[in-house]
Amino acid sequence: xxxxxxxxxxxxxxxxxxxxxxxxxxxxxxxxxxxxxxxxxxxxxxxxxxxxxxxxxxxxxxxxxxxxxxxxxxxxxxxxxxxxxxxxxxxxxxxxxxxxxxxxxxxxxxxxxxxxxxxxxxxxxxxxxxxxxxxxxxxxxxxxxxxxxxxxxxxxxxxxxxxxxxxxxxxxxxxxxxxxxxxxxxxxxxxxxxxxxxxxxxxxxxxxxxxxxxxxxxxxxxxxxxxxxxxxxxxxxxxxxxxxxxxxxxxxxxxxxxxxxxxxxxxxxxxxxxxxxxxxxxxx
Numbered sequence: 001x002x003x004x005x006x007x008x009x010x011x012x013x014x015x016x017x018x019x020x021x022x023x024x025x026x027x028x029x030x031x032x033x034x035x036x037x038x039x040x041x042x043x044x045x046x047x048x049x050x051x052x053x054x055x056x057x058x059x060x061x062x063x064x065x066x067x068x069x070x071x072x073x074x075x076x077x078x079x080x081x082x083x084x085x086x087x088x089x090x091x092x093x094x095x096x097x098x099x100x101x102x103x104x105x106x107x108x109x110x111x112x113x114x115x116x117x118x119x120x121x122x123x124x125x126x127x128x129x130x131x132x133x134x135x136x137x138x139x140x141x142x143x144x145x146x147x148x149x150x151x152x153x154x155x156x157x158x159x160x161x162x163x164x165x166x167x168x169x170x171x172x173x174x175x176x177x178x179x180x181x182x183x184x185x186x187x188x189x190x191x192x193x194x195x196x197x198x199x200x201x202x203x204x205x206x207x208x209x210x211x212x213x214x215x216x217x218x219x220x221x222x223x224x225x226x227x228x229x230x231x232x233x234x235x236x237x238x239x240x241x242x243x244x245x246x247x248x249x250x251x252x253x254x255x256x257x258x259x260x261x262x263x264x265x266x267x268x269x270x271x272x273x274x275x276x277x278x279x280x281x282x283x284x
Contacts, residue, residue, distance in 0.1 A: 003133045011171050012124055013155045013231040015131060020151035021233065023051040027137035032129040044123055047139035052148040054092075054139050056119040062142045065093060068111055075102050084142070094145030112147040117157060124158035127167045152232040156189055159228045165220075172223040173237040175209040178202075179226055180238045189232055198225045202235045 012030070019026060028046040047055045057064035066084065069075060075083070079102070087096040094111060097103040103111075165172075173179070179202035191199065194217070201211045212222040229235045 001135050003135075005131055007126060007129045007131060007167070010131070011168055012126070012131075013159065013168070013227075014171070015133070016151035016155045017231055017233060019048050019133070020051040025049050025136055025138065027134045027139075029132045029134070030123055030126070030129055031131070032126055044119065046120075046123075047137070047143065048151060049139050049148065052150050053116055053120070053154050054148045055143040055145075056116045057143055062140050065111065065115060065143045065145065068115060069097075069103075072107070072111075074107060087142075089141060091141060092144035092146035093142045094147070098146070108145050108147060112145045115143075115145065116147075116149065117154065120154045121158045121161045124155075124162055125164065125167075153189060155231045156228060159224075159231060160192070162224075165224055168227065171227060172220075173208060173226045173230065175212075175219050175223065176207050176240070177237050178204050178207050178240050179229065179235040180204040181235055182233060189234070194221075194225055195229060198222060199229060199234065202229070204238050204241045207240055 007030075015028065018024075019028070026048050028048060030044045030046065032042045032044070043058070045057050045060060046053060055065070066080070069080060070077060075097070083097060083100060083102060084093065087093055094103065094108050098105065098108055162168075179198070181199070181202040194215075197215055198211060201214070206214075208222050208226055209219055211217075212219040215222065226235070226237070230237060
């Protein structure tokens with residue numbers, strides 16, 4: 001089964017959150033426009049394994065990581081070719097090269113940073129595009145360093161590096177809303193000082209506008225930080241506790257409908273997350 005859509009409807013941070021929370025194994029393809037064209041001609045492929053990003057590439061020829069290693073000139077080309085041939089199909093290429101003494105841990109981390117983290121940061125800058133999620137697609141081990149990162153952790157890194165928030169402008173929580181800590185959240189991140197300061201107010205009693213006044217920050221900056229915390233599942237946007245509860249305009253799907261849909265090998269928990277997310281989009 002696959003899901004397709006446009007990034008203007010479902011942003012990359014929202015997609016990463018769904019894949020992470022659902023512990024999904026999937027191939028996420030992101031289609032974008034080239035600099036001199038309006039057609040969707042450029043593709044980025046992101047492999048997710050149990051909710052963790054393990055590899056990113058621009059092509060499906062399984063030469064992305066090999067090309068990076070070759071460009072680094074850490075390994076003689078003939079030796080690299082021989083080691084690739086000897087590597088088991090079930091073992092990440094990076095891990096195998098390290099086990100053979102051809103690469104060091106520091107070099108693997110550098111490869112992962114360039115292949116995955118830098119690529120993801122670039123994708124978060126996209127103004128428009130289309131996505132496709134193909135579920136239960138195993139990642140190609142020849143593209144894997146053996147390192148991985150939770151999809152939501154990659155989101156936090158990407159959003160921190162974001163300089164232009166125009167593409168996510170309509171996704172930001174409103175200044176009149178507040179934040180509530182997600183008590184059941186099991187995700188823990190090393191937050192920076194501003195994120196920690198905003199998180200301290202996640203009690204549902206203080207609006208984002210008031211938080212901005214307290215911290216002497218622009219309201220837009222607090223909205224962006226709040227979106228970062230929401231994207232990694234640490235908080236959720238809620239009305240102020242002093243306000244009347246909003247009347248829902250969308251009925252939740254019953255359990256039977258979810259179980260019927262689950263026959264397509266997508267986990268029940270992922271479907272619950274997806275339905276909850278879609279409901280929030282309707283009631284927002």
